[in-house]
Amino acid sequence: MAHLPSRRRLALTVPLALSLTASLGFLPAAASAAPRAAQTADTARAADAPKLAYVVNTATDHRTLASVKKAIAAADGSVVATYEKIGVIVVHSANPGFAQEMRAVRGVQSAGATRTAPLTAAGTTDAGAAEILTGAQAAKTARASAAAPGSEPLEADQWDLRAIGADKAAQINPGSRNVTVAVIDTGVDDTHPDLAPNFSAAQSANCVGGKADTSEGAWRPYTADDYHGTHVAGEIAAARNGVGVAGVAPGVKVSSIKVSDPDNGLFYPENVVCAFVFAADHGVEITNNSYYVDPWLYNCMDDPDQKAIVDAVNRAQLYAQKKGTLHLASAGNSNHDLDADAIVDDSSPDDSTPVTRTIDPHECFDVPTQLPGVVTVSATGVQNLKSYYSSYGRGVVDVAAPGGDRRYQLPDTPSKDGRILSTMPNNQYAFLQGTSMASPHAAGVAALLKSTHPRATPAQLQALLKAQADNPGCPASYDQDGDGTQDAVCEGGPRVNGFYGAGIVDALRAVK
Numbered sequence: 001m002a003h004l005p006s007r008r009r010l011a012l013t014v015p016l017a018l019s020l021t022a023s024l025g026f027l028p029a030a031a032s033a034a035p036r037a038a039q040t041a042d043t044a045r046a047a048d049a050p051k052l053a054y055v056v057n058t059a060t061d062h063r064t065l066a067s068v069k070k071a072i073a074a075a076d077g078s079v080v081a082t083y084e085k086i087g088v089i090v091v092h093s094a095n096p097g098f099a100q101e102m103r104a105v106r107g108v109q110s111a112g113a114t115r116t117a118p119l120t121a122a123g124t125t126d127a128g129a130a131e132i133l134t135g136a137q138a139a140k141t142a143r144a145s146a147a148a149p150g151s152e153p154l155e156a157d158q159w160d161l162r163a164i165g166a167d168k169a170a171q172i173n174p175g176s177r178n179v180t181v182a183v184i185d186t187g188v189d190d191t192h193p194d195l196a197p198n199f200s201a202a203q204s205a206n207c208v209g210g211k212a213d214t215s216e217g218a219w220r221p222y223t224a225d226d227y228h229g230t231h232v233a234g235e236i237a238a239a240r241n242g243v244g245v246a247g248v249a250p251g252v253k254v255s256s257i258k259v260s261d262p263d264n265g266l267f268y269p270e271n272v273v274c275a276f277v278f279a280a281d282h283g284v285e286i287t288n289n290s291y292y293v294d295p296w297l298y299n300c301m302d303d304p305d306q307k308a309i310v311d312a313v314n315r316a317q318l319y320a321q322k323k324g325t326l327h328l329a330s331a332g333n334s335n336h337d338l339d340a341d342a343i344v345d346d347s348s349p350d351d352s353t354p355v356t357r358t359i360d361p362h363e364c365f366d367v368p369t370q371l372p373g374v375v376t377v378s379a380t381g382v383q384n385l386k387s388y389y390s391s392y393g394r395g396v397v398d399v400a401a402p403g404g405d406r407r408y409q410l411p412d413t414p415s416k417d418g419r420i421l422s423t424m425p426n427n428q429y430a431f432l433q434g435t436s437m438a439s440p441h442a443a444g445v446a447a448l449l450k451s452t453h454p455r456a457t458p459a460q461l462q463a464l465l466k467a468q469a470d471n472p473g474c475p476a477s478y479d480q481d482g483d484g485t486q487d488a489v490c491e492g493g494p495r496v497n498g499f500y501g502a503g504i505v506d507a508l509r510a511v512k
Contacts, residue, residue, distance in 0.1 A: 050118030051094040053270055055312040056102050056111040060087040064107035071105040081211040083277055086315040090210035090270040092119065099305060112308030114269040115295050116352040152246045154429060157421045159382050159411040160402035160441060165508030166248045169448060170240060173511040174251030176451035181236050181254050181443050182284040184275045185229030187221035188256030189425040192230065194238040194245060203255035203282045210270030212278045219256035224425045229256060231432055232290050234423030235440040244429055245421055248444025248507055266294035266351055269309045273316040280320035285450050288443040289329040290436035293367040295349040300364035314371050321373050326458040328443045329369035330435035331378045331391045335488055338393030339498060375462055378499065379403025379438035381418055382411040384472050386499040388480050390435050394491045394498035399469050401441035401505045404433030408480050445505040452511055468510050469503030471495060
């Protein structure tokens, strides 16, 4: 993809020996404008009106829910799913005035469209350009890893594990089988030899459409191009089994909750609501969220549709927190200061025609990363410096973790590749970079902390995560390209700042 605002499609695939793949690229951002209500009943009931998805957020008592459902039917809406415990109802309707009608219903606290494109709209997933990595390079990595006792065949290229002491941590505590990290993403290929030993099918589902499907394999990627979730899963929990790579927490379990739309790859709100509730109800301790909720890069509270999206997803993630689930999310790849007075967003809505708008990040939120209690993770490279693409912000970023930087921070490894090496569908491997890769590193460390402190609540776990982090402090200069202009401004002190939050996570400290 040509621009950086997204966190998802961050890959450039590259097959090689041992079915190794090297990849890079950036997933497109998701943004969709909700249609405004029609002014006449005739228009609202037009037979050719496109059907859209909506969330209707209400009080949680049974009387209110029953009354609102009757109003939904009267407004030509059909209920897809009802999450009674959080008061979120997922609805489909071809009535352009549906959301406006529902906002006037007693007991409805917010309501809005979750997309601008019709439910039948189709698109393509941007998988990035291919870049071949030779078998000789793979063999070189394998030889280098063989020289390190106890390392995995491709671990010599995993500079990220060494950067946070994950290689040493695994010798002390690789993580508990009682801890599961759910990857809310494009699906996970659980047949991969590095993932199969740690995969939890009982805690996996397909939440596309807003309703969980737990049938066998429903959680897997649609195609090999939907590799994002598989890469993320490997970063968290690829087994130390003498095959391929290792994860940050190779002893914990990992599950897959698929939320990407099959037609366009976007992560719509109703899918994410389903994912958080499913994770909570199935005993997941940690979720990783390397995405932002489509169709808006930032959801503004003065827009009734976007406000409803924030409300619905926030209810779901808070429900999961109350049941003991900690959420981690990527900060974004736009190099935006999330604590700035204004940000220009030219990528939303991304399921129809984007419009350029200037937003206040204190009133317009990147969801789920800016929701309360969610751990926001920025990305670093091999030099422990903020990656050039990573968004940041004092008071927004909680911790930092390796996400890779192929442009300015290159490691002394066999491949010399500054990105993150991990698993891919069909028994392959790839290099990717992005805050998509940073969040799972932090999630892996959080899983190690949960393994060490099994009774820790999400709030306590977040505090522990921050306490063990190592903060390099704001750099004296952040002129990455050497043109004399600062590419980003780090605000804060040596303990907490906008680039790294409380600091870069440390797996070794987490298990000591």
